[in-house]
Amino acid sequence: MLKLENVFVAYGHIQAVRGISLTVPDHSVVALLGANGAGKSTVLRAVSGLVKPREGNIWYKEERLTRLRPPRIAALGIIHCPEGRHVFTDLTVDENLIIGGYARRDKASLRRDRDWILGLFPALAARLRQRAGNLSGGEQQMLAIGRALMGAPQVLLLDEPSLGVSPRIAHLIAQVIGQIRSHGTAVLLVEQNSAIALSVADYAYVLQTGQIRLQGTAEELRHNKEVEASYLG
Amino acid sequence: MKRWIYPRGVIILAIILAIAFPLKFGTSYSQYTLDLILIYGLLAVGLMIAVGYAGQVSIGQSAFMGLGAYLATILTINDHWSFWLALPVAAIGAGLFGYVIGIPASRLETVYFSVLTLGLAAALPEALIQLTSVTNGYAGLTPTYPTFFGIPLRTNASFYYVALAILVILLWVAHNWISGNVGRSLVAARESPLAAQALGISVAQVKALALGISAFYAAAAGVLLAFLNQYVTPDNFSVTESFTFLAMVIVGGMNSVWGALIGAALFTVLQPLTANLQALQQVIIGAVMIVVMKFLPDGLWSLGRRTARLTRLWGEGRLHAER
Amino acid sequence: MGQVLETGIAMGSLYSLMALGMVLIFRTTNVVNFAQGAMAMMSTYIAFAFLTSLHWPVWAALIAAMASSLALGALVERVFIDHSSRPSAPIASLIITLGLYSVLEGVATIIWGANPTAFPWTLNGIFWHRGHLVVSTNDAATFAVTLILVVGLFALLRWTRIGLAMRAMAQDASTAQLMGISLAKISSSTWALGSALGAVSALFLLPITYLQPTMMDTALLLAFSAAVLGGFSNLPGTLLGGLIVGVLESLVGVYVSNQLQNTVVFALIIVVLYLRPQGLLGRHDIKKV
Ligand SMILES: Nc1ncnc2c1ncn2[C@@H]1O[C@H](COP(=O)(O)OP(=O)(O)O)[C@@H](O)[C@H]1O
Ligand SMILES: [Mg+2]
Numbered sequence: 001m002l003k004l005e006n007v008f009v010a011y012g013h014i015q016a017v018r019g020i021s022l023t024v025p026d027h028s029v030v031a032l033l034g035a036n037g038a039g040k041s042t043v044l045r046a047v048s049g050l051v052k053p054r055e056g057n058i059w060y061k062e063e064r065l066t067r068l069r070p071p072r073i074a075a076l077g078i079i080h081c082p083e084g085r086h087v088f089t090d091l092t093v094d095e096n097l098i099i100g101g102y103a104r105r106d107k108a109s110l111r112r113d114r115d116w117i118l119g120l121f122p123a124l125a126a127r128l129r130q131r132a133g134n135l136s137g138g139e140q141q142m143l144a145i146g147r148a149l150m151g152a153p154q155v156l157l158l159d160e161p162s163l164g165v166s167p168r169i170a171h172l173i174a175q176v177i178g179q180i181r182s183h184g185t186a187v188l189l190v191e192q193n194s195a196i197a198l199s200v201a202d203y204a205y206v207l208q209t210g211q212i213r214l215q216g217t218a219e220e221l222r223h224n225k226e227v228e229a230s231y232l233g
Numbered sequence: 234m235k236r237w238i239y240p241r242g243v244i245i246l247a248i249i250l251a252i253a254f255p256l257k258f259g260t261s262y263s264q265y266t267l268d269l270i271l272i273y274g275l276l277a278v279g280l281m282i283a284v285g286y287a288g289q290v291s292i293g294q295s296a297f298m299g300l301g302a303y304l305a306t307i308l309t310i311n312d313h314w315s316f317w318l319a320l321p322v323a324a325i326g327a328g329l330f331g332y333v334i335g336i337p338a339s340r341l342e343t344v345y346f347s348v349l350t351l352g353l354a355a356a357l358p359e360a361l362i363q364l365t366s367v368t369n370g371y372a373g374l375t376p377t378y379p380t381f382f383g384i385p386l387r388t389n390a391s392f393y394y395v396a397l398a399i400l401v402i403l404l405w406v407a408h409n410w411i412s413g414n415v416g417r418s419l420v421a422a423r424e425s426p427l428a429a430q431a432l433g434i435s436v437a438q439v440k441a442l443a444l445g446i447s448a449f450y451a452a453a454a455g456v457l458l459a460f461l462n463q464y465v466t467p468d469n470f471s472v473t474e475s476f477t478f479l480a481m482v483i484v485g486g487m488n489s490v491w492g493a494l495i496g497a498a499l500f501t502v503l504q505p506l507t508a509n510l511q512a513l514q515q516v517i518i519g520a521v522m523i524v525v526m527k528f529l530p531d532g533l534w535s536l537g538r539r540t541a542r543l544t545r546l547w548g549e550g551r552l553h554a555e556r
Numbered sequence: 557m558g559q560v561l562e563t564g565i566a567m568g569s570l571y572s573l574m575a576l577g578m579v580l581i582f583r584t585t586n587v588v589n590f591a592q593g594a595m596a597m598m599s600t601y602i603a604f605a606f607l608t609s610l611h612w613p614v615w616a617a618l619i620a621a622m623a624s625s626l627a628l629g630a631l632v633e634r635v636f637i638d639h640s641s642r643p644s645a646p647i648a649s650l651i652i653t654l655g656l657y658s659v660l661e662g663v664a665t666i667i668w669g670a671n672p673t674a675f676p677w678t679l680n681g682i683f684w685h686r687g688h689l690v691v692s693t694n695d696a697a698t699f700a701v702t703l704i705l706v707v708g709l710f711a712l713l714r715w716t717r718i719g720l721a722m723r724a725m726a727q728d729a730s731t732a733q734l735m736g737i738s739l740a741k742i743s744s745s746t747w748a749l750g751s752a753l754g755a756v757s758a759l760f761l762l763p764i765t766y767l768q769p770t771m772m773d774t775a776l777l778l779a780f781s782a783a784v785l786g787g788f789s790n791l792p793g794t795l796l797g798g799l800i801v802g803v804l805e806s807l808v809g810v811y812v813s814n815q816l817q818n819t820v821v822f823a824l825i826i827v828v829l830y831l832r833p834q835g836l837l838g839r840h841d842i843k844k845v
Binding site: 071075079095098099100103 | 717720721723724727728730731732733734735736737738739
């Protein structure tokens with residue numbers, strides 16, 4: 001279980017996250033919704049260690065993440081798939097997947113995961129030898145998710161996977177998120193597209209200017225007109 | 234923003250220096266050291282603009298200095314130009330040269346700039362030696378004394394006034410550049426190239442301009458050095474000189490005119506102490522660059538300023554609030 | 557003419573090795589190592605010290621030199637390089653490597669003196685000749701070692717875990733961390749590797765430069781121009797650049813003057829920056845300021 005307690009993050013004078021507490025239980029998909037600039041990505045960056053909170057704690061099981069550097073956090077199985085894909089464009093698709101499994105040593109389980117991932121995204125299987133930079137936006141997003149899955153995440157931090165991809169691919173990604181959960185991985189899903197996020201999430205938090213304004217089960221929030229009207233869009 | 238108290242501070246300093254030192258030291262060796270401080274101060278101020286304002290680390294100042302020195306010397310010997318004409322022509326010539334070679338490198342990452350200027354610094358002494366017909370090769374050249382209304386300026390003290398006057402004028406020019414459009418563009422280009430571009434500032438051009446300005450100052454300093462020493466040889470302008478110049482600027486403070494002057498003074502005064510131990514000097518200069526960059530990136534000047542502020546606050550009993 | 561080319565290619569191989577080390581370090585850690593030559597010089601002096609003071613056998617002294625160059629690279633990275641993302645970090649690091657250059661040369665002069673010394677062990681003799689074309693044993697060994705190191709380097713980057721991590725870090729360090737890559741480890745490994753490439757180059761240059769504190773000054777500049785020809789990022793371009801620079805140096809030395817190397821190199825840098833700033837084989841998407 002991943003747990004944030006009263007986390008504050010600032011970039012210089014900009015207070016991006018102001019006192020957030022949230023929980024991602026094992027085997028669940030938790031959505032983090034909010035408009036552009038609400039602080040969603042910053043929350044994920046704080047969890048994966050790319051930024052250090054000014055205040056508050058982040059726990060995974062018994063481990064306090066706030067003290068660890070990003071590679072250590074990744075090795076614990078908390079894998080951050082960043083916004084804007086950030087695939088290594090100069091590396092091949094295959095190399096991107098290999099580097100996703102960088103922290104792991106067990107060849108057999110790596111091979112198993114790789115087969116599973118290529119099954120989830122057959123489009124990647126056909127392009128293993130190509131430079132990742134030559135892939136389409138949707139394919140790069142699949143690769144970014146596949147690369148993150150190669151790290152055998154216990155918790156997957158997924159930042160706006162539907163951003164800039166076609167509705168068809170967004171739908172595919174939503175399905176894959178379901179499969180990732182059934183695989184035993186918890187997902188903290190950041191989205192501006194609340195319809196997609198709420199269709200796969202169990203629970204959701206709505207963020208505005210760095211604070212949580214609303215939370216509830218996906219079911220509740222789906223029927224809450226306020227969500228769309230006041231906080232998103 | 235970097236503001237330095239220009240006119241008042243400099244004028245007062247200039248008057249004190251002008252009156253006090255030549256009277257006290259006459260034509261002694263100390264007078265020569267003072268002359269050198271003014272000359273290296275001039276060079277350091279120019280380099281400070283390139284390093285501190287444009288973020289371009291030039292290792293080529295020795296070459297620009299040499300270029301200025303040789304140009305002016307040759308113009309006065311071969312073409313019988315007056316010193317007063319040769320000085321600006323040589324400085325502007327070297328400045329233009331700096332600008333032109335700076336253009337392509339300024340479009341790229343800072344490393345190119347440093348590599349290019351290192352190449353220049355390595356090439357110049359060699360080229361001077363090869364061009365024996367104009368430069369007299371290893372043997373060097375002797376420029377004629379500058380005259381002032383027909384009076385030859387032969388003493389270190391009389392030369393001191395020339396150097397001081399030129400330093401004051403060029404500090405004033407630097408002040409105008411820094412506090413004007415050039416300075417603002419440079420700071421904008423350094424702090425946020427994309428935003429600067431959006432404001433219509435050509436980042437590459439202002440950076441090349443900064444190299445041009447620094448070359449101009451180095452060349453002016455080179456002309457003064459040549460006439461002070463009454464002698465130029467290719468040896469005076471080796472790459473190691475450039476390292477010393479960088480160290481001056483870094484130690485004093487990369488962002489301030491006063492810092493550059495302090496650094497120049499410090500190294501000029503200390504230089505004779507290790508003159509017989511060139512290797513030790515190399516070690517000290519390198520170590521100083523490393524230590525200052527690691528522990529005091531804004532140089533001694535910032536330390537002075539910080540201490541002044543802390544003492545003031547302490548005096549006012551506000552130290553706690555400030556922290 | 558054939559001989560001029562042979563010499564040029566042999567020298568060029570060594571400039572390529574130096575340059576490959578610098579470009580590797582620059583791509584991965586964003587620092588230009590102006591101390592590359594001085595660090596390599598130190599390693600050859602260490603070999604010298606092991607040979608003459610401790611009377612180690614040649615092979616052991618050479619291994620000691622290589623080990624010390626790896627260690628020196630990693631040490632310099634650990635102690636001196638600014639890893640913060642401050643905008644001034646690259647400039648601070650650049651100035652620090654310049655300072656290090658000065659310190660190392662000074663220290664070597666204080667310990668061993670400024671006079672050129674012959675290295676007590678050389679690869680003498682002629683490896684192969686036909687007509688006027690002579691390939692000395694030193695040149696033959698240079699070719700062989702360069703070939704092995706270049707192939708090895710490319711294989712390392714292509715097929716090994718650490719090589720892949722270096723390439724990932726070069727491209728996007730922040731994302732690389734998210735893959736569990738420790739930037740600190742990769743960064744010091746890269747410096748160690750780059751430093752060792754420089755040391756090999758210095759060892760083979762010894763018959764020409766002799767052992768002296770400034771032995772690598774010219775090589776540093778020539779390696780820099782090789783790196784510029786490679787656009788400071790492209791490794792095959794850098795390799796090619798080194799060879800071109802070596803041949804050019806050799807041609808100028810024979811047909812123009814052997815006192816104009818630096819001037820020619822400077823002219824070459826200027827011309828390349830005006831005409832092909834992205835390097836010989838570089839794509840157009842170079843990083844710009
Ligand atoms: N690297 C940064 N430096 C400064 N401010 C930043 C940085 N990244 C994000 N911010 C600011 O922090 C706030 C939250 O950003 P972010 O977490 O990216 O929001 P979201 O992902 O919800 O769009 C915004 O106001 C943004 O401008
Ligand atoms: Mg975001």
